[in-house]
Amino acid sequence: MDLRFTQQELAFQQEVRDFLNASLPEHICAAVRSGAELPRTVLQEWHEILGRKGWLGTTWPKEYGGPGWTPVERYLFDVECNRACAPRIVPFGPSMLGPVIQNFGTREQKDSILPRILSGEDWWAQGYSEPGAGSDLASLKTRAERDGDHYVVNGQKTWTTLGQHANKIFCLVRTKKEGKPQEGISFLMMDIPSQGLEVRPIRLIEGGYEVNEVFLDNVRVPVSNLVGEENKGWTIAKFLLSHERTNIAGVGISMQALEEVKSLARRMIRKGKPLIEDPLFAARIARVEIDLEAMKITNLRMLYQAQKQGHPGPETSILKIKGTQVNQELRDLARRALGPVAAPFPGTITEANLMFGPLNSEANAATYFNNRKTSIFGGSNEIQRNILTKAMLGL
Numbered sequence: 001m002d003l004r005f006t007q008q009e010l011a012f013q014q015e016v017r018d019f020l021n022a023s024l025p026e027h028i029c030a031a032v033r034s035g036a037e038l039p040r041t042v043l044q045e046w047h048e049i050l051g052r053k054g055w056l057g058t059t060w061p062k063e064y065g066g067p068g069w070t071p072v073e074r075y076l077f078d079v080e081c082n083r084a085c086a087p088r089i090v091p092f093g094p095s096m097l098g099p100v101i102q103n104f105g106t107r108e109q110k111d112s113i114l115p116r117i118l119s120g121e122d123w124w125a126q127g128y129s130e131p132g133a134g135s136d137l138a139s140l141k142t143r144a145e146r147d148g149d150h151y152v153v154n155g156q157k158t159w160t161t162l163g164q165h166a167n168k169i170f171c172l173v174r175t176k177k178e179g180k181p182q183e184g185i186s187f188l189m190m191d192i193p194s195q196g197l198e199v200r201p202i203r204l205i206e207g208g209y210e211v212n213e214v215f216l217d218n219v220r221v222p223v224s225n226l227v228g229e230e231n232k233g234w235t236i237a238k239f240l241l242s243h244e245r246t247n248i249a250g251v252g253i254s255m256q257a258l259e260e261v262k263s264l265a266r267r268m269i270r271k272g273k274p275l276i277e278d279p280l281f282a283a284r285i286a287r288v289e290i291d292l293e294a295m296k297i298t299n300l301r302m303l304y305q306a307q308k309q310g311h312p313g314p315e316t317s318i319l320k321i322k323g324t325q326v327n328q329e330l331r332d333l334a335r336r337a338l339g340p341v342a343a344p345f346p347g348t349i350t351e352a353n354l355m356f357g358p359l360n361s362e363a364n365a366a367t368y369f370n371n372r373k374t375s376i377f378g379g380s381n382e383i384q385r386n387i388l389t390k391a392m393l394g395l
Helices: 007-023 026-034 040-053 071-083 092-104 107-119 233-249 251-267 279-309 315-341 363-375 381-391
Strands: 124-127 143-147 150-157 168-174 185-191 197-203 209-222
Touching: 007 040, 007 071, 026 040, 071 251, 071 279, 092 107, 092 124, 092 168, 092 185, 092 233, 124 209, 143 168, 150 168, 150 185, 168 233, 185 209, 185 233, 233 315, 251 279, 251 315, 279 315, 315 363, 315 381
Parallel strands: 124 168
Antiparallel strands: 143 150, 150 209, 168 185, 197 209
16 A cells, blocks of 8 residues: 555646645635634635535545545645644535535435535535433434325434534434334435424533524425435445534644644743743654554545555545544643633633734634534544444454
8 A cells, every 4th residue: 555645646736736725715815814703704705716616526426516525635635724723624425415415315315405505505514412411422313204205204313513504404204113213214314494494502611602402393404305215325324424423533633733732832931931842742743643654544545445455444434533633632731831821711812811812812712612413423533443443443
């Protein structure tokens, strides 16, 4: 296995850098550097820029309007976007539903849904988790009962990320009670708003509003909104989650975060010396950098296998576990480097501590708290270890 980039891939990397230099607006970079929650206008503007270039659906083949990139090219694109401080692509439409529709959708669904994702006309949300059905997703209880040409849906979803911006939502719903729990689940798409569907905000510990509860009370959904076969949604759910976990690994984000931590450690003074000269702090940076390098190699191995097989393997679970651990460690190091100026919430920093803190330091504590979730969502790290013991160790 040769993990070096080819000349063609290096040329592609330069093409991405040139595009970012020419097309990424400075006000969007500034918003990303601030570490604050990005408004929909910023995310939407970046989506539209990528859409016009044909680079929004990074995993999509050309026949559906995507760039037709290889897994390695997608990796290089992500790394360069993070290096340039571009916003992360909101994944629910482009990276999650898009591939599902391409692989399981009808011709009508492909023709109507995929172009609207690429144009930004539709903002999708994900309705997977429920109270009592997060890591154990198969125990979900939201019901969809057939009534003529419609399903009638009742239940509750939770942790619906950025659902306040969405006009569409895809959900896992129970359409059969008999048999194994996984055998009675279907994949259904709904409009927001629909009569009986309500989105309520959940305030997080860092003060942000990123996730929501979704309540479904006799919501009528056309049968044509079913993706794939009724009661076969578990196969689609697993397919979608493998794409989500690859995204969660966030190798490029951690590479950027490591550089920020090193920069902070050089600038912050402790006991008359730069923090980077503290042996204990330097050892933590060294350890997380080693972990990140190992993760980059694992990611390249996964890309190599994906290019051969056409889909990611169980290595996505390894990436999910290590990626979230590395990310959380880097956020903790940044918070500790800043000390008191990493104020507990954005907006609470005072003029007194602003005098001693680097620009935008007040967002670090909020980022630290927000990223505690990453080892839980997308299938908790404990669940990923169970998957690995079955898929790779045969236990």
